[in-house]
Every structure is written in structure tokens, then in C-alpha cells.
Amino acid sequence: MSNIDRDIEGKHAQEIAMTLIANGGDARSKALEAIEMAKDGEVDQASQLLTSAHESLLQAHKAQTSLLVQESSGYSIELSLLLIHAQDHLMNAMTMVDVAQCFIDLYEKIN
Numbered sequence: 001m002s003n004i005d006r007d008i009e010g011k012h013a014q015e016i017a018m019t020l021i022a023n024g025g026d027a028r029s030k031a032l033e034a035i036e037m038a039k040d041g042e043v044d045q046a047s048q049l050l051t052s053a054h055e056s057l058l059q060a061h062k063a064q065t066s067l068l069v070q071e072s073s074g075y076s077i078e079l080s081l082l083l084i085h086a087q088d089h090l091m092n093a094m095t096m097v098d099v100a101q102c103f104i105d106l107y108e109k110i111n
Helices: 003-039 043-072 081-110
Strands: none
Touching: 003 043, 003 081, 043 081
């Protein structure tokens, strides 16, 4: 593989990493906001916001899957700190969305 091909693949991986970070961060922020809304008794709005968080996670997951497909097709993906950071963002966002759903369910029962 030439250096040009490697550079193109590196830029592609960086773009995907930034997509993961942006969408993961968006999902996490929406999940936290949904918890606050549920705490204030706005359970329906919190659920709508959590649906939006799921949509952000879906976009991040699609980007992640494109990298996985590329690597499973035999292309080498250079592991970088940016990709590790992006994966960390995504995993934290997924956890926060799950936790937010639990909080929303609890606040709905309390109210």
C-alpha cells in the first residue's frame, strides 16, 4: 500500500472517529438532560429526548460499523489515540442512555 493510500485511510478513520465523538457526545448530553427533565416531572419530554439520543447513537454506531466492516474486509486500520478516545465516548454515551432510561422509568413511577 502506498503512503497516499495510507493517508487516505488515516483521514477516513479520523473522520469516523470525529463522527463517533460528536454523536456520542450529543447522545450523552441528551441523556443527562432527559434525566433532569424526568426529575422535574416532564417524563414525556424526557422520553422524547431519549429517543433523540438513541438516534445519535445509531449514527455513531453506523460510523463504527463502517470501520469494522473495512477492517474485517482485510484493510488494516491504524489504531490511534483519537480512535480509542472516540470508542470511549461511544461506550460512555451508550451507558448513559441506558442509565437515563432507568431514571426516567423510576421518576415515572414516583410521580
